[in-house]
Every structure is written in C-alpha cells, then in structure tokens.
Amino acid sequence: MAEGEPPAVPGVNGSIHICDFPGGTESPESHEEESSQSSAAQYNQDLKSVLVTSVLNLEELDVDLYRGTHHWVPRSQRLFGGQIIGQALVAAAKSVSDNHYAHSLHCYFVRAGDPKVPVLYQVDRTRDGRSFTVRSVKAIQHGQPILICQASFHMLQPSPLQHQFTMPVVPPPEDLLTVEELIRLYLSKPDLGEKSRQGLNKLLANEVPIEMKPVQPPHFYRLAAVEPRTLFWVRARGYIGEGNMKLHCCVAAYVSDFAFLGTALLPYPNYKAQFAASLDHAMWFHSTFRSDEWMLYECESPWAGGSRGLVQGRLWRRDGVLAASCSQEGVLRVKAVTEPSKL
Numbered sequence: 001m002a003e004g005e006p007p008a009v010p011g012v013n014g015s016i017h018i019c020d021f022p023g024g025t026e027s028p029e030s031h032e033e034e035s036s037q038s039s040a041a042q043y044n045q046d047l048k049s050v051l052v053t054s055v056l057n058l059e060e061l062d063v064d065l066y067r068g069t070h071h072w073v074p075r076s077q078r079l080f081g082g083q084i085i086g087q088a089l090v091a092a093a094k095s096v097s098d099n100h101y102a103h104s105l106h107c108y109f110v111r112a113g114d115p116k117v118p119v120l121y122q123v124d125r126t127r128d129g130r131s132f133t134v135r136s137v138k139a140i141q142h143g144q145p146i147l148i149c150q151a152s153f154h155m156l157q158p159s160p161l162q163h164q165f166t167m168p169v170v171p172p173p174e175d176l177l178t179v180e181e182l183i184r185l186y187l188s189k190p191d192l193g194e195k196s197r198q199g200l201n202k203l204l205a206n207e208v209p210i211e212m213k214p215v216q217p218p219h220f221y222r223l224a225a226v227e228p229r230t231l232f233w234v235r236a237r238g239y240i241g242e243g244n245m246k247l248h249c250c251v252a253a254y255v256s257d258f259a260f261l262g263t264a265l266l267p268y269p270n271y272k273a274q275f276a277a278s279l280d281h282a283m284w285f286h287s288t289f290r291s292d293e294w295m296l297y298e299c300e301s302p303w304a305g306g307s308r309g310l311v312q313g314r315l316w317r318r319d320g321v322l323a324a325s326c327s328q329e330g331v332l333r334v335k336a337v338t339e340p341s342k343l
C-alpha cells in the first residue's frame with residue numbers, strides 16, 4: 001500500500017444446530033427467545049439502525065414503484081452496491097406474502113450509481129407459485145437501469161435433507177477490536193507518515209452503518225502477500241429487533257457487499273486497485289438470523305484473472321448455523337505500487 005493510501009478496511013484481511021429456513025430442528029421461536037434476551041443486554045433500543053430507518057425505508061411512489069435514498073457513499077463516489085441490492089430486495093419483498101421468505105437473489109450492476117440523485121425501483125411480479133414467488137427489480141437512475149435483480153421467495157417446506165459446513169473456529173467478537181479501534185491504534189504509532197494519518201482520519205470520519213471486527217487485523221507495516229481468505233465479525237449498527245426476517249435478509253444483502261471484493265487483492269500487496277467495482281452479486285439465505293447481531297463473514301477468492309476477481313462468502317450465526325452464502329465477480333484494474341510503505 002503506498003504512502004498516503006488509506007488501508008483497505010482492515011480485516012478483510014463446534015457443535016452445530018442444523019436449521020432449514022426459516023424452521024428446522026431449531027425453531028425460529030427458540031432463536032428469537034434467545035435473541036431477545038441477548039439483545040436487551042447488548043443494545044440501547046433507542047439507537048435504531050439507520051439502515052432500517054433510512055436506507056431500507058423506501059418511499060412508495062406508485063404500485064410496484066419505489067424510491068430509495070442514500071446514506072453512506074464510498075470514496076469512489078459511485079453508489080455502494082450493497083445499498084442498491086438491499087433496496088432492490090426491499091422493493092421485491094413488498095408484494096410477496098408474509099409466509100414466503102427470500103431464499104436467493106441474483107443481481108448485475110450494469111452502470112455506476114450516481115450519489116447525487118435517488119434511485120427508483122421498478123418491480124415486475126414475474127411469478128406467484130404455490131411454493132415459490134419470483135420478482136424482478138430494475139434499479140433506475142437518469143432513465144437507465146443501474147442494477148437488474150431477480151429475487152426468489154420460498155414458503156417454509158421442511159425436509160429430512162439437512163447439512164452444512166462447519167463454522168471456522170475463531171475468537172469471539174468480544175475478544176477483538178473494531179475497525180475504528182484498530183485505526184485509532186495505528187494513529188497512535190509515532191512513525192506514521194502524515195499522508196497515512198490523513199487517510200486513516202478520513203476512514204474514521206466515514207459513517208458506515210456497519211460494525212466490523214477483523215479476526216486477523218493487518219500488520220501495521222506493509223502487508224506481505226497472503227492467501228485470498230479473510231474472516232471478520234460483522235453486524236448492522238444500532239437496534240433492528242427480531243421478527244421481520246425479510247428485513248434482516250435485506251440488511252444482510254447490504255452488509256454482504258462490504259469489504260468483499262477486497263479479498264481478491266490480498267495476494268497482491270505490490271498492486272493497488274485503480275478501479276474496483278462489483279459486476280454481479282448472488283446470495284442464498286439458509287436460516288433465520290439477526291443482522292444486528294454479530295455474524296462471522298468468511299470470505300475467499302478462488303480465482304482472479306483478466307482484470308476480474310471472483311469472491312465467495314459465508315455468513316455464519318455465532319452459534320454455528322450457516323445463515324447465508326454469497327458470490328460476486330468484480331472488475332479489478334490495478335497498478336504496481338512503487339514505494340513500499342507503512343499503513
């Protein structure tokens with residue numbers, strides 16, 4: 001990483017309950033009961049998540065037509081992909097009955113989003129079946145699509161087929177530092193260069209509505225090439241509460257795009273991204289979860305080439321249940337870093 005370049009958001013570098021979505025060997029109710037006890041202790045419930053009160057709170061303009069506004073905008077000054085996916089899923093879910101739950105979505109980012117204007121979401125009720133309901137959503141700005149999204153919803157259908165991978169063993173979030181705490185630690189280093197200090201202060205001023213705790217924080221000094229695999233705890237800031245599983249899926253969709261594509265850059269510390277943007281994003285929801293509770297995001301990049309990188313991720317509930325899986329391909333145009341430096 002070159003001097004003056006703020007680090008990529010740090011960090012992106014047991015016994016299992018198996019559970020269908022939303023029911024299974026463990027009922028949603030039992031999880032909710034457990035959650036309500038922990039949430040009462042963990043949260044000031046007045047601190048509502050801005051994701052829910054603002055970003056995902058779409059304005060209804062007409063039948064199947066919604067308008068969404070922005071909260072956090074990345075330094076690239078193009079709209080955050082996770083926000084557009086989360087809002088598209090909110091729009092899709094509006095016309096789906098309460099007993100159908102999002103189980104997957106597939107999106108293409110076809111144009112950069114403009115942070116100066118709101119986004120319109122136009123929903124097409126593609127199909128209403130007995131078990132599955134499908135919606136197609138077009139996110140539009142300046143009269144042109146910026147995202148095309150297909151989302152599918154499924155009614156609860158219990159099955160004897162149930163398996164999942166085992167969650168990686170990592171320290172609990174209580175034993176780890178948040179990204180902000182890590183940045184403050186880096187800022188306290190006496191030999192930090194002025195440009196790096198400015199970059200880190202800019203990162204601190206970012207009002208990202210997500211909290212993250214990297215499992216393996218990057219070293220203060222220049223990173224060595226590492227395997228394209230990262231683990232971090234993540235949750236939405238503020239209180240959302242239990243009960244609305246569709247909403248938790250929309251928040252998870254927002255969260256899942258954050259610091260995801262950076263995984264593909266980990267083996268290349270001698271290159272920096274000149275242009276990085278997600279091209280597509282897919283998600284599968286497997287189990288009930290609370291997006292305002294810590295979840296482990298396990299990210300890996302099985303391939304990069306031809307100025308593109310593929311990343312895959314798993315979102316784990318802290319009790320070891322696999323909540324969701326994600327895949328994304330992004331464009332990665334890089335240039336060589338000439339001078340080695342510290343963060």
Ligand SMILES: CC(C)(COP(=O)(O)OP(=O)(O)OC[C@H]1O[C@@H](n2cnc3c(N)ncnc32)[C@H](O)[C@@H]1OP(=O)(O)O)[C@@H](O)C(=O)NCCC(=O)NCCSC(=O)CCCCC(=O)O
Pocket residue numbers: 009074078079080081082109110111112113257258259260261262275276277278279331333
């Ligand atoms: C740009 C997309 C991906 C399509 O690309 P392209 O067809 O090349 O679009 P153009 O509009 O023709 O060019 C855009 C830009 O790229 C330059 N360009 C094009 N080809 C090349 C090339 N072969 N070599 C070098 N440069 C090239 C071209 O000159 C233009 O540059 P400019 O003139 O300076 O603008 C397009 O599909 C697109 O933008 N899609 C949307 C992608 C997107 O917005 N995704 C979501 C946001 S990304 C995200 O959210 C991740 C954030 C993570 C936050 C975090 O983790 O911190």
